[in-house]
Amino acid sequence: MTGINISPLTREWITRVGLSDVVSPIEKSDRFLFERFFMSDNDTCRYENSWPFIMQFMGRSAYKYYDGQTLMAIGLDHVDVQTVTLVRPMGVDAHIKAARLASQFINKSGCQSVIVRYLNSVEYNMFLQAGFVDRGYKYPQPICYIPEMLELRSGKWSKLRLRLNRFRSHFDYDYLDLTPKTIHLAISVCRAWQRTYKKRYGDTGVRPPIINHYVWLFSYIADMVDNRHIYGLIIIVNGLPSAVCIASSVSSQCLAIYANLSNVDIAGLPEFLIYELGRIVREKGYRMLNLGHS
Numbered sequence: 001m002t003g004i005n006i007s008p009l010t011r012e013w014i015t016r017v018g019l020s021d022v023v024s025p026i027e028k029s030d031r032f033l034f035e036r037f038f039m040s041d042n043d044t045c046r047y048e049n050s051w052p053f054i055m056q057f058m059g060r061s062a063y064k065y066y067d068g069q070t071l072m073a074i075g076l077d078h079v080d081v082q083t084v085t086l087v088r089p090m091g092v093d094a095h096i097k098a099a100r101l102a103s104q105f106i107n108k109s110g111c112q113s114v115i116v117r118y119l120n121s122v123e124y125n126m127f128l129q130a131g132f133v134d135r136g137y138k139y140p141q142p143i144c145y146i147p148e149m150l151e152l153r154s155g156k157w158s159k160l161r162l163r164l165n166r167f168r169s170h171f172d173y174d175y176l177d178l179t180p181k182t183i184h185l186a187i188s189v190c191r192a193w194q195r196t197y198k199k200r201y202g203d204t205g206v207r208p209p210i211i212n213h214y215v216w217l218f219s220y221i222a223d224m225v226d227n228r229h230i231y232g233l234i235i236i237v238n239g240l241p242s243a244v245c246i247a248s249s250v251s252s253q254c255l256a257i258y259a260n261l262s263n264v265d266i267a268g269l270p271e272f273l274i275y276e277l278g279r280i281v282r283e284k285g286y287r288m289l290n291l292g293h294s
Contacts, residue, residue, distance in 0.1 A: 014063065017108045019101075026054070026062045026073065031224075037071050037090040038250075047141045047256045047290045048088050048118045050248035052230060056217055056258050057087060057117075070097050082112045089116065095123070099130040143254075144289040146278045160271055167268030171237050175276060178218060178225050178232020178244065185234050185241035186218040192242070193261040200264050217259055221246050228284060231255070235273055237266055243273045247281070247289075255281050256290040 014023045031051040038049040047053065054062075054073055063074040070091035076084060084105050089098045102114035115135070116127055128134065148154070152161045167173075176182050194211045218232070225232040228249075235243035243262040250256045257277065262270040278289055 017104060019065075019104065022067045023063055023065050023074065026058065026064045028220075030064060033066065033071065040090070043120060044251035045141070045143055045254040045256075045288060045290050046120070046250055047292055049250040050256055050258075051224075052217075052221055052246050052248045052258050053256065054088065055220060056246075059213060060216055060220075065097070065101060067097070070094050072098060084111050084114045086114060086116045088118050089123070089127075095126040095130040095132075098127065099132065102132075140293065142291040144274075144278070144291060146282050146287055146289060149275065149278055149289075150282065160275070163268040163271045164275060167266070167272050171266065172239070173272070174236045176234045176236065177227065178222050178234055178246070180222050182234060183219050183222045185236075186222070186232070186244045187215050188241045189234065189244040189261055189263070190214045190218070192240075192263055196264045214259055214261065218244065218246070231277065231281065233273065233277055233280070235262075235269065235276070237263070237269065242266055243269050245273055245277065247277060249286070250290060253286055254288040254290055255286045257292055260292075 011020075011025070014020050034051055034054055041049055043049070058073050058075045061075075065072045065074055065086075070089070070093065072089040072094065073087040074084065075087065084102075086098050086101065089095065098116055102116075105111040105114055116132055119127060124134075149157065149160070151157075152164075176185065178186055190211050221230065221232060224230050230249075231247040233243075233245055233247070234241055237243070243260075243266075245260040246258045247255050248258065255277075257274065260270070260273065262273055264270075274289065274291070281289075
């Protein structure tokens with residue numbers, strides 16, 4: 001197929017394809033636009049209903065489609081730069097407009113395919129009717145009930161209880177909020193995570209661009225942490241920054257966890273990070289944690 005090289009997405013490319021009136025780069029100020037659309041979703045625990053999720057998935061060079069009634073994020077596929085990804089289409093006739101947009105991308109550029117990600121079951125059926133094909137992408141979202149997790153009473157929590165007890169008995173620990181003043185600690189966790197991950201699992205895909213993305217993401221989110229709607233937690237173990245995560249409200253009672261990195265050499269640390277976050281946010285009224293696409 002002949003056309004315009006879409007790697008990377010640029011303003012010039014958007015203009016040449018004829019979409020400059022409805023497609024533009026995602027800016028930091030677009031947070032409130034996306035949150036307004038998220039509020040219309042009746043799924044109260046949906047993992048994708050947060051600004052940190054959009055930034056984590058899309059990265060720093062993403063675009064958006066917005067025509068006043070419909071909104072979706074646009075980016076290049078993480079593996080195949082000839083594939084455009086439409087993320088979280090929302091609003092009036094989103095399935096119809098996404099299909100029209102996909103047709104423009106394929107017919108007017110070098111784009112080979114368009115993937116739509118993160119649809120619920122109702123949206124999924126609507127997009128099939130609009131002409132999209134099921135490629136088998138599934139995104140399970142484990143939901144943890146915070147009061148039950150913190151009590152650790154039933155048998156299903158026995159493994160978590162064991163790992164937490166071992167961690168607490170073997171290590172000294174503390175935690176800090178992610179802020180512009182502590183971002184250097186989060187970056188240290190990113191670098192250490194890369195080293196320990198490669199040590200344990202070998203070269204399984206953790207490359208510098210991925211680490212650099214996390215470094216950018218934590219830096220980007222740090223000044224948004226308000227310990228109400230957006231949280232950033234750094235765990236210090238034996239005096240060293242060893243774990244970090246971002247979490248964001250997806251409803252008044254549910255918090256979703258993003259960018260969760262821990263030193264894999266410290267047994268029980270990933271579990272402790274989630275448990276400690278649950279303990280902190282329960283005091284703010286949250287009852288559930290969405291653990292994400294895992």
